[in-house]
Amino acid sequence: MPEFDCIVVGAGPAGSTASRELAAAGARVLVLDRAQFPRYKACGGGVPLRTEKLLPFPIDSVVEDSVSLLQVSHKGSSRFVQDSGKPFAHMVMRERFDALLLEQARKAGAEFRPGTTVRALEANGHVTIRAEDGFEATAPYIVCADGAHSPVGKMAGLGGGIAECAAWEVEVRAPAIRRRAFRGTALIELGYKPWGYAWLFPKADILSIGIVLHPNQAPAMKDRVRDYITALGLGAADVDVARGHKVRFRRGGETIASERALLAGDSAGLADEFTEEGISYAVESGRLAARNILRGLGGGTISAYQRDIDCEVMPELRAARQIGHMFYGMLNRAPKPWMFASSHVGYLWGAFFAVQRGESTYAREAARIPLLPGIAQRRLDRQDRGH
Numbered sequence: 296m297p298e299f300d301c302i303v304v305g306a307g308p309a310g311s312t313a314s315r316e317l318a319a320a321g322a323r324v325l326v327l328d329r330a331q332f333p334r335y336k337a338c339g340g341g342v343p344l345r346t347e348k349l350l351p352f353p354i355d356s357v358v359e360d361s362v363s364l365l366q367v368s369h370k371g372s373s374r375f376v377q378d379s380g381k382p383f384a385h386m387v388m389r390e391r392f393d394a395l396l397l398e399q400a401r402k403a404g405a406e407f408r409p410g411t412t413v414r415a416l417e418a419n420g421h422v423t424i425r426a427e428d429g430f431e432a433t434a435p436y437i438v439c440a441d442g443a444h445s446p447v448g449k450m451a452g453l454g455g456g457i458a459e460c461a462a463w464e465v466e467v468r469a470p471a472i473r474r475r476a477f478r479g480t481a482l483i484e485l486g487y488k489p490w491g492y493a494w495l496f497p498k499a500d501i502l503s504i505g506i507v508l509h510p511n512q513a514p515a516m517k518d519r520v521r522d523y524i525t526a527l528g529l530g531a532a533d534v535d536v537a538r539g540h541k542v543r544f545r546r547g548g549e550t551i552a553s554e555r556a557l558l559a560g561d562s563a564g565l566a567d568e569f570t571e572e573g574i575s576y577a578v579e580s581g582r583l584a585a586r587n588i589l590r591g592l593g594g595g596t597i598s599a600y601q602r603d604i605d606c607e608v609m610p611e612l613r614a615a616r617q618i619g620h621m622f623y624g625m626l627n628r629a630p631k632p633w634m635f636a637s638s639h640v641g642y643l644w645g646a647f648f649a650v651q652r653g654e655s656t657y658a659r660e661a662a663r664i665p666l667l668p669g670i671a672q673r674r675l676d677r678q679d680r681g682h
């Protein structure tokens with residue numbers, strides 16, 4: 296049976312980043328994915344600029360557009376545009392973006408095995424995986440970067456109790472003249488209860504249009520997206536792909552590390568609850584996973600991973616959740632005045648753009664607001680306890 300220093304399951308942004316960093320440090324890494332690459336992933340493909348700062352290589356070759364304008368609307372009206380002056384997010388197609396991250400991992404020396412669905416995991420001093428096609432491999436450590444459903448994370452007994460919701464995404468092949476009108480602009484449509492938004496993100500040849508809603512609203516997602524497409528005047532355009540996927544949110548002390556296994560990215564629930572963005576946290580947690588596996592390979596343990604996530608990622612996810620709670624709370628209570636106020640308070644959007652560009656953080660911005668984040672957190676804690 297082939298032996299490695301680490302097996303990484305999943306070649307999305309979390310798995311490819313962990314594999315690249317491990318291989319670059321000299322570890323023997325096997326990265327497996329059930330899919331053949333490049334593979335489609337249901338995703339808006341909005342990559343905040345701060346993600347680039349976490350990667351040691353350029354991503355320009357896969358950037359289809361960069362947005363500096365944000366158009367916000369509420370049930371089709373109260374529309375306003377905020378100009379960030381310079382790009383705050385890149386727009387990518389995930390098959391190309393993920394293929395680039397994987398290529399960098401392979402260049403660093405990671406071995407990739409596509410079309411390999413892990414079906415069983417045994418942890419007995421070492422970790423042994425068994426795939427559907429009979430393939431087996433063993434290593435002292437495993438990184439489960441197997442996405443929001445995280446079947447392998449579950450086999451490792453990790454990730455229980457992580458909250459989740461669903462999102463729906465379609466790729467619309469609109470005529471070039473219609474697509475041109477959206478270049479450089481991300482569109483956000485609000486007005487879904489109790490929270491959620493629809494988006495339009497421009498790409499080179501298509502428009503990615505999707506929605507994320509509270510779990511109770513999941514059955515209505517497809518209809519809401521169809522309504523939004525019609526409202527945009529794109530009802531007659533061809534839809535190339537339509538697909539849904541889960542998004543998971545880690546909120547507290549859910550266990551994401553054991554003696555031999557770590558969860559990274561969506562598998563660990565590292566998406567924020569304000570924008571539902573997860574790519575930058577997948578990259579960041581991939582790096583932290585690699586750092587801890589290297590500690591383990593060097594004679595230490597990997598158990599500090601969960602503490603690293605708690606110190607370096609969770610403050611951001613907690614602050615994003617508080618901001619989301621305040622934002623949607625005010626929007627639900629007084630939609631028109633809140634849309635009017637937020638369109639005129641440039642500071643709010645300046646802070647948002649700074650976070651997206653990695654010039655500030657949600658935690659820093661939330662700390663500037665007196666009292667409200669603390670109140671929001673107490674209400675969220677009560678909600679989590681089921682009161």
Ligand SMILES: Cc1cc2nc3c(=O)[nH]c(=O)nc-3n(C[C@H](O)[C@H](O)[C@H](O)COP(=O)(O)OP(=O)(O)OC[C@H]3O[C@@H](n4cnc5c(N)ncnc54)[C@H](O)[C@@H]3O)c2cc1C
Nearest residue numbers: 305307308309329338339340341413441442560561573574
């Ligand atoms: C509709 C939608 C829109 C989104 N839009 C955005 C956005 O615009 N911006 C943003 O930042 N985030 C967005 N997200 C979130 C983002 O997609 C995720 O946070 C991100 O993909 C997480 O990366 P990952 O590497 O953890 O997992 P993934 O990218 O999901 O990769 C997991 C990999 O594991 C593989 N795998 C799973 N099970 C097995 C198995 N048993 N054996 C082998 N391989 C396996 C899968 O094939 C997959 O390739 C969106 C999510 C959804 C659902």
